[in-house]
Structure formats: C-alpha cells, structure tokens
Amino acid sequence: MTSGQRRSLNLELMPSQLPGTVAFHATRWGLLLGLALLTYLLFPVAGGFETEMLEAGDVASEEIIAPFDFYVAKSDAEIAAEAQRLEGSALPVFDVRTDRVDSVLADTDSLLAALARARSPQERIAVSAQTYGMSLTPEEAEHLDDERSRNEYVRTLKRMLARELGRGVVSAQEAEQLRTRPYIRLRRNGSDMTVVSTDTIRSVPQIIDRRTEYFADPSHDVLITKLLYALAEPTWVANDSAYAAIRAELRATVSPYKDTVRANERIIDANELVSPAAAERLYGLRQQLIERGGESEGRLAGIVGQVLMNALLLAVFWVLLQLYRPMIYENLRQMLLLALLFALVIVGAKVTSEFISAAPELIPIPFAAMLMTAMFRGRVAMVGAMVMAILLGSQAVYSGVESVILALFGGVAAAVSVRNVRRRDHFLLAAAVVAAAYVLAGLALKLRVEASLVEVGYIGIRGGLNAVASAALVSTLLPLFEWIGGVTTDLSLLELSDPDRPLIRRLAIEAPGTYAHSIAMANLCEAACKAVGGHGLLARVGCYYHDVGKVRKPQYFVENQGGGANPHDKLKPEVSAGIVRNHVRDGLQLADEHNLPDVIKAFVAEHHGTMEISYFLDRARNRDGDGEVDAKEFRYPGPKPRSLETAVAMLADGVEAAVRVLDDPDPERLRDVIGHLVKQRVDAGQLEDAPLTMAQLTMVREEFARVLGGTMHNRIDYPATSGGIAADWEARSDA
Numbered sequence: 091m092t093s094g095q096r097r098s099l100n101l102e103l104m105p106s107q108l109p110g111t112v113a114f115h116a117t118r119w120g121l122l123l124g125l126a127l128l129t130y131l132l133f134p135v136a137g138g139f140e141t142e143m144l145e146a147g148d149v150a151s152e153e154i155i156a157p158f159d160f161y162v163a164k165s166d167a168e169i170a171a172e173a174q175r176l177e178g179s180a181l182p183v184f185d186v187r188t189d190r191v192d193s194v195l196a197d198t199d200s201l202l203a204a205l206a207r208a209r210s211p212q213e214r215i216a217v218s219a220q221t222y223g224m225s226l227t228p229e230e231a232e233h234l235d236d237e238r239s240r241n242e243y244v245r246t247l248k249r250m251l252a253r254e255l256g257r258g259v260v261s262a263q264e265a266e267q268l269r270t271r272p273y274i275r276l277r278r279n280g281s282d283m284t285v286v287s288t289d290t291i292r293s294v295p296q297i298i299d300r301r302t303e304y305f306a307d308p309s310h311d312v313l314i315t316k317l318l319y320a321l322a323e324p325t326w327v328a329n330d331s332a333y334a335a336i337r338a339e340l341r342a343t344v345s346p347y348k349d350t351v352r353a354n355e356r357i358i359d360a361n362e363l364v365s366p367a368a369a370e371r372l373y374g375l376r377q378q379l380i381e382r383g384g385e386s387e388g389r390l391a392g393i394v395g396q397v398l399m400n401a402l403l404l405a406v407f408w409v410l411l412q413l414y415r416p417m418i419y420e421n422l423r424q425m426l427l428l429a430l431l432f433a434l435v436i437v438g439a440k441v442t443s444e445f446i447s448a449a450p451e452l453i454p455i456p457f458a459a460m461l462m463t464a465m466f467r468g469r470v471a472m473v474g475a476m477v478m479a480i481l482l483g484s485q486a487v488y489s490g491v492e493s494v495i496l497a498l499f500g501g502v503a504a505a506v507s508v509r510n511v512r513r514r515d516h517f518l519l520a521a522a523v524v525a526a527a528y529v530l531a532g533l534a535l536k537l538r539v540e541a542s543l544v545e546v547g548y549i550g551i552r553g554g555l556n557a558v559a560s561a562a563l564v565s566t567l568l569p570l571f572e573w574i575g576g577v578t579t580d581l582s583l584l585e586l587s588d589p590d591r592p593l594i595r596r597l598a599i600e601a602p603g604t605y606a607h608s609i610a611m612a613n614l615c616e617a618a619c620k621a622v623g624g625h626g627l628l629a630r631v632g633c634y635y636h637d638v639g640k641v642r643k644p645q646y647f648v649e650n651q652g653g654g655a656n657p658h659d660k661l662k663p664e665v666s667a668g669i670v671r672n673h674v675r676d677g678l679q680l681a682d683e684h685n686l687p688d689v690i691k692a693f694v695a696e697h698h699g700t701m702e703i704s705y706f707l708d709r710a711r712n713r714d715g716d717g718e719v720d721a722k723e724f725r726y727p728g729p730k731p732r733s734l735e736t737a738v739a740m741l742a743d744g745v746e747a748a749v750r751v752l753d754d755p756d757p758e759r760l761r762d763v764i765g766h767l768v769k770q771r772v773d774a775g776q777l778e779d780a781p782l783t784m785a786q787l788t789m790v791r792e793e794f795a796r797v798l799g800g801t802m803h804n805r806i807d808y809p810a811t812s813g814g815i816a817a818d819w820e821a822r823s824d825a
Contacts, residue, residue, distance in 0.1 A: 117422060117425075118408070118412075118419060118422070118425050119408065121425060121426070121429040122401060122404045122405060122408050122429075123401060124429070125400075125404055125429060125432050125433060125436065126397050126398075126400035126401035126404055127397055127400075128433060128436055128437075129397075129400045129436055129481065129482075129485070130393065130396050130397045130400060132436060132437065132439075132440040133380075133439075133440065133482075133485040133486065133487060134393075134396070144358075144364045144368075144369060144372055145364065145369055146364055146365060146366045146368075146369040147363070147364060148363075148364045148369075149361060149362070149363055149364070150358045150359065150360060150361065150362050150364060151360065151361075152360050153356065153358070153359050153360045154356075154357045154358050154372065154375075155354055155355070155356055155357065156351045156352065156353055156354060156355045156356075156357055156375065157353065158353045158378075159350070159351065159352055159353050160350075160351050160374060160375060160378040161346075161347035161349065161350055161351070161374065161378075162347060162348055162349035162350070162351065162370050162371055162373075162374035163346055163347055163348070163374060163377065164345075164346055164347065164348045168348070169344055169346060172344050173340075173341045173344050176340040176341065176343065176344065177337045177340055177341060179340070180333065180336045180337045180340055181271070181273050181274055181275045181285065181336075182268070182271060182274045182275065182328060182333050183274070183275045183277055183283075183328070183329045183332040183333045183336065184260065184274050184275070184276055184277065184326040184327060184328055184329065185277050185280075185326070185327050185329050186258065186276060186277065186278045186325065186326060187324075187325050187326070187327050188256070188325065190255065190323050190324075190325045191251070191252060191255045191256050191325060193323070194251050194255060194321055194322065194323055195248050195251060195252060197222075197321055198244060198247050198248050198251065198321055199244065199248075201218070201221070201222055201317070201320070201321065202240050202241075202243065202244045204217050204218075204221060205217065205218065205234050205240065206237070206240055211228050211231035211232045211235065212228075212231070214226065214231040214234060214235070215228070215231045218231075218320075222320040222321075223320060224316050224317070224320045225316070226313075226316070230310070230312075230313045230316075233310060233313065234313075243314070243317065246304050246305060247314075247317060247318070247321065249304065250300075250301065250304040250318075251318075251321060251322060254292075254297040254300065254322075255297070255322065255323070255325045256325070257292070258276075258291070258292070258325055258326045259292055259293065259294055259296075259297055259322070259323075259324050259325050259326060260291055260292070260293055260294075260324045260326045260327075260328075261293065261294060261324040262293045262294055262295050264293075264324070264328055265291065265292075265293035265296075268288045268291060269288075271288055272287065272288060273285050273286065273287055273288060274286050274288060274291070276326065277329065277332065291326070293324075294319075294322050294323070294324060297322065298315060298318045298319065298322060301314055301315065301318060348370075349367075349370065349371065349374070351371055351374070351375070357371050357372060357375065358371075358372070376486055379486060380486050380487050400481060403477060403480055403481045404432070404477060404481065406473070406477050407473055407474055407477045410470075410473050411425075411428075411470070415466075415470060418466060418470070421575075421576070423574070423575050423576045424466075424575045424576065424577065426574070426575070427465075427571060427574050427575030427577070428462070428466075428474070428575075430574065431458040431461060431462065431474075431571075432458070432474075432478065434454070434457070434458065435453065435454050435455055435457070435458045435478050435482070436481075436482065438453070438454035438457070439452075439453045439454065439482050439485075442454070443487045443488070447552070448487050448488060449548075449549070449552050450482075450483055450488050450492070450493035450494075450496045450497045451496050451497070451500060451528050451532070451549055451552045451553040451556060452552055452555075452556055453478075453479075453482050453483070453488075453497050453500075453556075454556065454559075454560060455475055455478050455479055455482075455497055455500055455501035455504070456500050456501060456503070456504035456524045456556060456557055456560040456561075457504075457559075457560035457563055457564060458474065458475070458478065458501075459471045459472075459474065459475040459501045459502070459504035459505040460504050460505070460507075460508045460517065460520060460560055460561065460564040461564050461567075461568065461571055462474050462475075462505070463504070463505045463508045463509060464508055464564065464568060464579045464580070464581070465571065465572065465575060465577040465579055466577070467509075468505050468506065468509045471504075471505035472501075472502055472505040472506070474501075474505075475498070475501025475502050475504065475505050476498055476501065476502065478497070478501060479494055479497035479498035479500075479501050480494055480498070482497060483495075483496070483497040483498070492535050495531055495535060496528065496531050496532065496535070496549070496553075499527045499528065499530070499531035500524055500527055500528050500531070500553060500556070500557075502527075503523050503524045503526075503527030503528075504520065504523075504524045504557070504560065506523070507519065507520035507523035507524060508520045508564075517561035517562075517564055517565045518561060520557075520561055521554075521557040521558045521560070521561040522557070523557075524553065524554075524556070524557035524560070524561075525550060525553050525554035525557045525558075527553075528549055528550055528552075528553025528554070528556075528557070529546065529549065529550040529553065531549075532545075532546045532549030532550065532553070533546050536549075568581065569582075576687075576688065578628075578687040578688075578689050578690070580627055582687070583627050583628060583631045584627070586631050586634075586635075586686070586687075586690065587627075587630065587631045587634060592684065593635065593638055593680060593684050593686075594634055594635075596638075596641055597637075597638055597640075597641055600641045600644050601637075601640050601641050601644035601647070601649075601650050602650065603644075603647070603648075603649030603650040603651075603652070604637050604640045604641075604644065604647060604649055604650055606649070607637070607649050607746060607747065608633055608634055608635075608636065608637055609634075610746050611633045611636075611739070611742050611743055611746045612629070612630040612631075612633035612634055613630075613797060614742040614745070614746055614794060614797050614798065615629040615630065615632075615633050615735075615738050615739050615742040616629050616630040616633075617793050617796075617797050618738050618741075618742065618789075618790045618793040618794060618797075619734065619735055619738050621789050621790070621792075621793045622734065622738075622782075622786040622789050622790060623734075623786075624734040624735050624738065625734075625735055628689060628735050629735045629738060629739060631690065632689070632690055632692070632693030632735060632736070632739055633693065633739055633742070633743075635677070635681065635686060635690050635693060635694060636677070636693040636694055636697045636739060636743065637673065637677065637697075638676075638677045638680050638681070638694065639672070639673035639674060639675065639676030639677025639678070639679075639680060639694065640673045640676075640677075641676075641680070642672075642673070642676040642680075643669055643673075645657060646658065646666075646669050646670070647670075647673075658706075663706040663707070663709040663710035663713065663724075664706075664710065664723050664724075666706045666709075667703045667706040667707070667710075667723055667724045668723070670703055670706070671703060671724075671725075671726055671727065674694060674695060674698065674726060674727055675727065677694040677695075678691060678694050678695060681694055692732070692733065692736050693735075693736055693739050695727075695728070695729060696728070696729060696730065696731045696732065696733075696736040696739075696740065697731075697736065697739050697740050697743050698726035698728075698740065698743070699726060699728055699729070699730040699731055699740055699771075699774075699776040700725055700726055700727070700728040700729070700730055700776070701725070701726055701771075701774060701776060702721065702724055702725050702726075703724045703725065703726065704724075706724055707719065707721065707724035710724065729779070730775075730776050730777070730778065730779045730780070731776065731777060731779065731780045732779045732780060733780060733781070734780060734781050734782055734786075736780070737777050737780035737781075737782050738782075738790055740771060740776060740777075741767070741768055741771060741790060741794070742794070744767050744771070745763075745764050745767055745768075745794050745798070746798075748763055748767055749763055749764070749798055755798075757795065757799060760795055760798060760799065761791070761795050764791050764794050764795055764798075765791055768787060768790070768791055772787070
C-alpha cells in the first residue's frame with residue numbers, strides 16, 4: 091500500500107472507532123485472536139500434549155512418555171513391499187479339465203471320419219486344413235486313403251491321448267511361465283485343491299515327444315506329429331480369477347501397523363541418542379496426536395498455550411502494522427482483508443494436508459504473498475509470508491524446521507517476484523520464480539542429508555503447481571480483493587490511465603488546455619515521487635484526474651481560453667473565485683459518477699489544499715479599498731495534502747503553471763521560482779499533514795528543475811498583481 095492510500099475522503103468515524111480507543115484496538119486484535127483460534131481448531135494437538143520432532147541420530151532433550159496406547163503405522167512403501175512379498179508367495183491355480191479328454195477323443199473320431207469321407211487326396215488336404223489347421227502333403231493325404239492305416243491311427247491316437255492327457259497337461263506357454271515357480275495349486279471339482287510340484291508338470295509338446303512309445307513305425311512320424319498337434323489340448327488350465335482372489339486375500343492380511351506402544355511406556359529418555367525405532371515411535375505418536383486433536387482430555391492449559399503461541403506468532407505481523415504501517419492498521423476494511431487472506435491460507439493448508447499431501451510446499455502462502463504485494467507493497471507481504479510460514483510450518487502435521495524453511499522460501503519469493511506487476515502475465519514470471527525458490531530450498535535441505543535428487547524433483551513439482559495455481563488465482567481474483575479492502579493496485583491504476591477512459595477523453599476534448607497541463611504535471615509529479623520513494627504511478631494517474639472538475643466550465647480557466655476573451659473580466663471577484671474554487675467540488679462529483687477510487691479522489695480534493703485564490707482576493711481588496719473582504723470566499727475547500735503523492739502534486743501543479751510565464755527560463759531563474767513557490771506552500775502550512783521531510787523537499791525541487799529544464803514552453807502572460815511575484819504566479823494558475 092502506498093502513502094496515498096492512507097485515508098478515504100470524508101471518512102467519518104464513530105467514537106468507538108477512533109484511534110486510541112479500546113474498541114478501536116479490540117476489533118483489530120480480535121481478528122488476530124480469531125485467526126489463532128482457527129489455527130488451533132484446524133491443527134490441534136491432543137490435550138495440548140506436543141512432542142519434540144526428532145530424527146534418528148538426534149539427541150533427546152527430555153524424557154518422552156507415551157500419553158496413551160497407540161500404534162506405529164507402516165509407511166506406504168513398507169505396506170506395498172510387504173503386500174508384494176505376500177503376493178509373490180501365492181501359488182498359481184490350475185483347474186483340472188477331465189472333460190477335455192473326452193472332447194479330444196471325440197475330435198479324433200471326427201477327424202479320421204472326415205478324412206475317410208474325402209474322395210481324393212486333394213479333398214482330404216482341404217478338409218484337414220479347413221477344419222483342424224493341418225497342412226498335409228499329397229503323399230500324406232494319399233497314405234490316409236488306406237482304411238486299414240486310418241483305423242490303426244484312430245486306435246493308437248485315442249489310446250495315447252487318453253492316457254497322456256488324463257495325467258494332466260498344460261499349454262507350452264503356461265509351462266514356460268511356471269519355470270520359475272516351484273509349485274502350483276491344482277483344483278478339482280471346483281473346490282478341492284492340492285499342491286503339485288512344477289517338476290512333475292508336462293506340457294503338450296512334451297507328451298507329443300512320447301509318440302514313439304505308441305507308434306513303432308517311424309516312416310510316417312511327421313504325419314503323426316501333425317495329427318497330435320491338431321488334436322491335443324491342455325487338461326490343466328490356469329484359473330486367473332482364482333489366483334487373483336488369493337493374492338487379494340493375502341494383500342488384505344497386511345497389517346498397517348508394525349509396533350504397539352502402551353500408555354506410560356517410555357519412548358526415549360533424556361539425553362538419549364534417538365535410534366531408528368525410537369524415531370518411528372515418535373513419528374507415530376505425533377500422527378496420533380494430530381488425529382486425536384479434538385480430544386482435550388482435560389488439559390485446558392495445554393490448549394490455551396497452543397492458542398496463545400499461535401497468537402504470539404501472528405502478533406509479529408500485527409505489531410508491524412500498528413507501528414510501521416498505521417495507515418493499514420487504522421483502516422478496518424484492509425485489516426479485515428488481511429485477516430481473510432491469513433484465514434484462506436490456514437484453511438488451504440488444512441485442505442491440502444488432509445486430501446492431497448502434508449508437503450509444506452503445498453501450503454498456499456505464495457497466493458497470499460502475491461496478493462499482499464500487489465495491494466500493500468512488498469515489505470508488508472514479506473513479513474506476512476514469514477509469519478505464515480512459521481505459524482503453519484511449525485504445526486504438528488508439518489513438524490519440523492524443513493517445513494518452515496520450505497514454506498518461508500516460497501512465500502518470500504512470491505512477495506519479491508511481484509513487486510512491480512504492470513501486466514497480468516507478470517504473474518507467470520512470478521510463478522516461475524516461486525517454483526525455482528522451492529527447488530533451491532529443497533536442494534539445500536536434501537543435500538544436507540544426502541537424500542535422493544528425485545525427492546528434490548518432487549518438491550519442485552509440488553512447489554511449481556502451487557506457484558502456478560497461486561498466480562492464476564491472484565490474476566483472476568485481484569479485482570475482488572481490491573473491492574473487499576478498498577485498495578487500488580498498480581493494475582487498476584494502469585487501467586485508469588487509459589486515454590480512452592470516458593473522463594480523460596472528455597477532459598481532452600472539452601478542456602484541451604487543462605488536459606495538456608495535466609499531462610505535463612503528471613510527468614513532473616511522477617519523476618519527483620520516484621526520486622523521494624513515493625508511488626510514481628499513483629502520482630501520474632492522480633494528476634490525470636486532478637482537474638477534471640474544469641470540464642464543467644472549461645472557458646473560465648486560462649489554459650483553455652486560447653488567447654480569447656477572459657469571462658472573468660465581466661464578473662465580480664467573489665463570483666470568479668467561486669467558479670475557480672468549485673472545480674474541486676465538481677471534480678469530486680464527477681469522480682463519484684465514474685466510480686474513481688479514493689486514492690484518485692484525494693488528488694482532486696487536495697491538490698490546492700486550503701490555499702487562497704490570491705488573484706481574485708487581490709482584485710476584491712483593490713475594489714473595496716479599506717473595506718472588509720471575507721477571505722473564506724477566496725480559499726479552496728481542502729483538505730490539505732495528507733500523502734506524499736498529493737503533496738508533490740500540489741507543488742507540481744503550482745510549479746508547472748508558474749514557470750510557463752517566465753520569459754527566459756534559464757536554470758538559475760527556474761530554480762529560484764521553484765524554490766520560492768515551494769517555500770510559499772510550506773510557510774502557508776499546506777504540507778503540515780503530509781509525510782514529507784525537508785530532505786525530500788530538496789529532492790523534489792531538484793527533480794522539478796531537471797524535468798522542467800527540457801520541457802518549458804510559455805503560457806499567456808498577465809499583468810503583475812499587487813501581491814508580488816508569488817501572487818502573480820498564483821493568479822495565473824487560479825484563473
């Protein structure tokens with residue numbers, strides 16, 4: 091947030107809302123207590139009991155006793171490894187299909203019968219190929235024409251197949267798969283199972299190799315082999331569904347726990363080296379504490395202590411706002427917005443840890459940091475990100491310094507990467523910076539313990555997803571949060587600076603001289619604000635709109651008269667002063683009609699402060715002689731500038747108008763005029779409410795002289811007035 095966003099115009103506070111009252115501070119610190127309680131409710135510790143997070147190789151600083159019975163859970167990797175081992179012990183299941191023996195014998199009769207019915211060798215070849223996939227040669231087909239040979243083949247084939255298949259045969263493919271398995275389960279009649287050694291199992295090719303025991307004549311061995319391959323089928327068939335069911339049963343027997351700890355059992359003693367087993371028990375206790383978080387078990391003091399600790403961490407940010415950013419602290423809407431951002435991060439951390447992963451790089455701190463930077467500037471965002479990182483990274487679900495470091499790096503990187511967002515695609519660059527920060531932080535942390543770089547890669551992936559999601563949400567939701575907090579960001583200011591905006595376009599058409607003055611003043615004011623650490627873009631856009639009220643009566647202002655007649659010559663000084671003074675009121679009305687933000691309205695209201703309209707005041711005094719003149723009628727309504735930017739705008743407005751009447755604006759004379767005019771504003775008390783130091787005023791004068799030195803051109807001159815050179819400049823600006 092810039093200093094120009096300190097207060098809204100016409101802000102009326104109830105007595106209970108005034109700074110310094112109990113109610114005023116209670117509402118703001120009440121938000122903090124609400125966030126502390128929300129953090130406890132979402133990340134509680136059972137009964138207020140919390141353990142020190144120790145790893146194998148650490149030394150325990152105190153004795154830790156189990157507060158209740160609990161189990162030490164296995165990791166997902168351990169459960170998966172045990173399930174895989176048990177599944178590997180499951181035996182494949184094969185069904186005994188005795189019905190296939192009868193089917194094969196019937197096929198044998200059918201094949202030989204079909205060959206007998208064939209009238210020629212060619213027809214016999216076709217029948218065998220078409221029905222049984224056999225490829226007979228003409229000689230083999232002619233050999234089967236002999237009835238005696240066919241009958242002999244039928245008897246011998248049936249005897250061999252009945253005997254060999256009846257003993258059990260598997261397919262060649264299944265026999266190959268069983269080479270590494272010592273046993274199988276053989277199921278008969280759908281239920282009875284026996285264990286069979288795979289050494290005794292035969293395949294279809296193996297029983298065909300036994301054909302010489304049944305066929306003594308080797309002259310037709312090829313034909314017999316063809317017949318056997320066409321007819322033989324496996325009678326032990328793999329049952330994949332039964333095998334899968336057994337494996338599932340074994341997986342279900344895997345226990346999720348590997349250790350049991352009883353209540354009041356010592357887990358580790360003070361000053362004892364933490365063993366891997368003790369580290370696992372401590373981790374198991376912490377997980378149980380997280381799951382039992384809602385159980386107070388009568389330890390109210392522990393709960394109060396945790397809520398108080400959360401509140402103390404948040405208080406770092408609240409104190410920063412109260413002491414160093416009072417403009418935010420005093421604005422209840424903006425405090426509500428910040429509390430909302432903190433709450434969204436806390437709830438987001440709970441959601442991601444519960445449903446996605448407890449990885450700290452998924453905590454949505456970058457989202458809040460980007461939004462806070464866009465709306466309140468980087469310093470506020472950086473401290474806010476640090477506080478959120480420590481607050482959430484130290485919760486039991488994240489447990490450890492590494493979590494705090496990862497969350498902190500991601501949040502700070504997000505705050506730094508969006509310092510100057512002028513286009514929405516800048517958020518994509520910010521996402522890349524945040525992802526890189528997560529990778530570097532993860533690499534540094536993991537190299538300390540020689541962890542796998544794959545784990546660093548996972549950190550980068552998760553952090554990158556968080557960064558991209560945060561950037562997308564900020565780019566989309568930024569207008570909503572601007573409205574909630576009443577804040578105007580740089581992106582909104584850029585939109586307001588568009589020359590095609592209705593109010594600016596109207597100013598350029600109806601009051602071209604005022605428009606040219608506003609552009610020149612914007613260049614002057616932006617340069618000076620940047621030189622003293624102000625918000626240059628806000629200053630520029632504010633200058634565009636500061637004189638929009640002149641569009642109501644543009645001809646009454648000298649920059650729009652173009653050398654023609656001056657209508658003030660025919661008016662009383664009081665009337666002329668009223669017309670000039672009312673351009674502030676008219677400007678505020680137009681600003682309201684066009685929904686301009688308060689930070690822009692401040693330029694309209696404050697750019698003249700409560701200065702006198704000296705030209706017409708002098709005319710009134712000269713007219714009345716010794717008569718009394720009411721000076722209030724010749725004074726701008728104010729208020730005086732209350733921000734650095736509006737204060738510089740007041741100076742730039744007077745300087746830009748005054749130096750145009752110089753006939754010979756050499757650098758020395760230019761500096762004299764600028765210095766005299768700035769001193770005049772200071773002596774009139776117009777800058778007493780603005781946060782401008784004398785050193786900054788000097789820098790403003792130097793920057794004015796530098797910019798104006800190259801942009802001078804003359805305005806219409808007026809006769810000198812009785813008020814002297816300062817009054818003369820003022821008169822020409824007023825008129």
